[in-house]
Amino acid sequence: MAPLLTMTGITKSFPGVRALDGVDLAVEAGEVHCLLGQNGAGKSTLIKVLAGAHQPDEGRIEWREEPVRLSNPVAAMRLGISTIYQELDLVEHLSVAENIFLGHEIARHGLVRPQEARHRSTELLGRLGHPEIDPEVLVGRLSAAHQQVVSMARALSHDVRLLVMDEPSAALDPDEVDNLFRIVADLTSREVAVVYISHRLEEIRRIGDRVSVLKDGRVAAGGLAARTTDTKQVVALMTGREIERPFPPRRHEEPAPTTPAPGSGPAPPPTPVLRTEGLARQGEFSPLDLTLHAGEVVGLAGLVGSGRSEILETVYGARRPTAGRVLVDGRPLRPGSVPAAVRAGIGLAPEERKAQALLMLESVTRNVSVSTLARFATGGWLDRTRERQAAHAGTRDLSLSPDDPDRPVRTLSGGNQQKVVLARWLLRECRVLLLDEPTRGVDVGARAELYALVRRLAEEGVAVLLVSSEVPEVLGLADRVLVLREGQVVHTAPAQELDEHRVLDLVMEGSASC
Numbered sequence: 001m002a003p004l005l006t007m008t009g010i011t012k013s014f015p016g017v018r019a020l021d022g023v024d025l026a027v028e029a030g031e032v033h034c035l036l037g038q039n040g041a042g043k044s045t046l047i048k049v050l051a052g053a054h055q056p057d058e059g060r061i062e063w064r065e066e067p068v069r070l071s072n073p074v075a076a077m078r079l080g081i082s083t084i085y086q087e088l089d090l091v092e093h094l095s096v097a098e099n100i101f102l103g104h105e106i107a108r109h110g111l112v113r114p115q116e117a118r119h120r121s122t123e124l125l126g127r128l129g130h131p132e133i134d135p136e137v138l139v140g141r142l143s144a145a146h147q148q149v150v151s152m153a154r155a156l157s158h159d160v161r162l163l164v165m166d167e168p169s170a171a172l173d174p175d176e177v178d179n180l181f182r183i184v185a186d187l188t189s190r191e192v193a194v195v196y197i198s199h200r201l202e203e204i205r206r207i208g209d210r211v212s213v214l215k216d217g218r219v220a221a222g223g224l225a226a227r228t229t230d231t232k233q234v235v236a237l238m239t240g241r242e243i244e245r246p247f248p249p250r251r252h253e254e255p256a257p258t259t260p261a262p263g264s265g266p267a268p269p270p271t272p273v274l275r276t277e278g279l280a281r282q283g284e285f286s287p288l289d290l291t292l293h294a295g296e297v298v299g300l301a302g303l304v305g306s307g308r309s310e311i312l313e314t315v316y317g318a319r320r321p322t323a324g325r326v327l328v329d330g331r332p333l334r335p336g337s338v339p340a341a342v343r344a345g346i347g348l349a350p351e352e353r354k355a356q357a358l359l360m361l362e363s364v365t366r367n368v369s370v371s372t373l374a375r376f377a378t379g380g381w382l383d384r385t386r387e388r389q390a391a392h393a394g395t396r397d398l399s400l401s402p403d404d405p406d407r408p409v410r411t412l413s414g415g416n417q418q419k420v421v422l423a424r425w426l427l428r429e430c431r432v433l434l435l436d437e438p439t440r441g442v443d444v445g446a447r448a449e450l451y452a453l454v455r456r457l458a459e460e461g462v463a464v465l466l467v468s469s470e471v472p473e474v475l476g477l478a479d480r481v482l483v484l485r486e487g488q489v490v491h492t493a494p495a496q497e498l499d500e501h502r503v504l505d506l507v508m509e510g511s512a513s514c
């Protein structure tokens, strides 16, 4: 079959980086073509060329075997190419319907017809399995998952022939991922082609037809059959090395007991580094008694909205509890005070890294060192060499690419930005580290490095509280798992006593009826 799209010899450079170096890609109608590669490999740049958002320096693009120039997003849209980006480009203060038809408003005789736009939006949202989303509500009031549905509705509001999705499943719960895959299957059955980017390799086999692997701006392998390609082989193509086991072994299952002094009877249990007593926020999570010992990794598993991120933010002081308290080393913290939490040695790597954590115009070094600057000051002067060396050591551990501490963070790929946030908290040498979705957008090689680092920190005595939507990650990394449903802990067990199915059953129980 003749390809729908052929890209040949696509090259694109930014100052100091050749993001694409002679990329060839062919996509057929009705297929799901997965695009894999490490952070910074060039995936987003390639799809921006395809969307008309970047102009290639060299190369040729054919659409149904005819040469085309995608000189702007409208040109791409006219051919039927729609893109859903990693960072959704919705306008929060406009309604759902306004967002869906933004830029191609439904008009007759020059008059915009909002009623028809609302009607068509309802139809599209229904087709996407979400008839409950109100076309008149402001987009800023929707959950991340619903915002993504709106993005998808916008993409489908055109006559789409090729849909590009950049990590669409990253913020979704398992049942929403199933819905996403159902939509993809429906599109491909109507001969729409889908280019699908994901760092979750198990997804590729579920929905992919073919896989192309990018490495350092080049195609390391093109058009492999998705269902028969071995994951190990793909990882080796992406990273240039084999990753035998992603999760490092646990050193211990229980916190180390203290040695009793001779004749003193049984030892008192070690004081937990972190304790919450009846900690609660009305409408978000019910009273929580949690203990976290030095060297322990505790995972919180639950759906979006189960209260998992709110718990981390309340422990960190960014939200004020409506009841209960947080104690570090047995001493209560001032409620709702981030400075108090930070002074006590608590650090939070938040989920929304762009909005909450990054100084986009500043360098990698400053972003990493920002919360530890005092450490690099001597006599009122900032020792920039020491600051730079410390930041560089942290980011090198996570294989930042490009490995350049002076680069502005805004020029890094999404996954590399995430590594910068993590490096910041690792540099702070926290006693309690709160990690919210630490591997979102992070590639498979860097994930393994991050897991090893978390385990190493735990062995050095750091207590880690981890939130992740990826159940295998919680089970692989945590010693103990708390399963949350609707703001309540419904189950607690050592990670080794649980498996993925059991956790999914526990988090989803009853949610089907909602």
Ligand SMILES: Nc1ncnc2c1ncn2[C@@H]1O[C@H](COP(=O)(O)OP(=O)(O)OP(=O)(O)O)[C@@H](O)[C@H]1O
Residues within 6 Å of the ligand: 014, 015, 017, 018, 019, 037, 038, 039, 040, 041, 042, 043, 044, 045, 046, 401, 402, 410, 411, 412, 413, 414, 415, 416, 441, 443
């Ligand atoms: N506007 C820009 N200015 C400078 N460099 C850029 C710009 N956009 C991308 N780059 C660089 O181009 C390279 C490819 O980045 P790209 O975003 O395409 O990677 P990616 O494969 O999508 O990564 P990720 O999985 O992290 O999203 C990276 O080295 C990145 O730092």
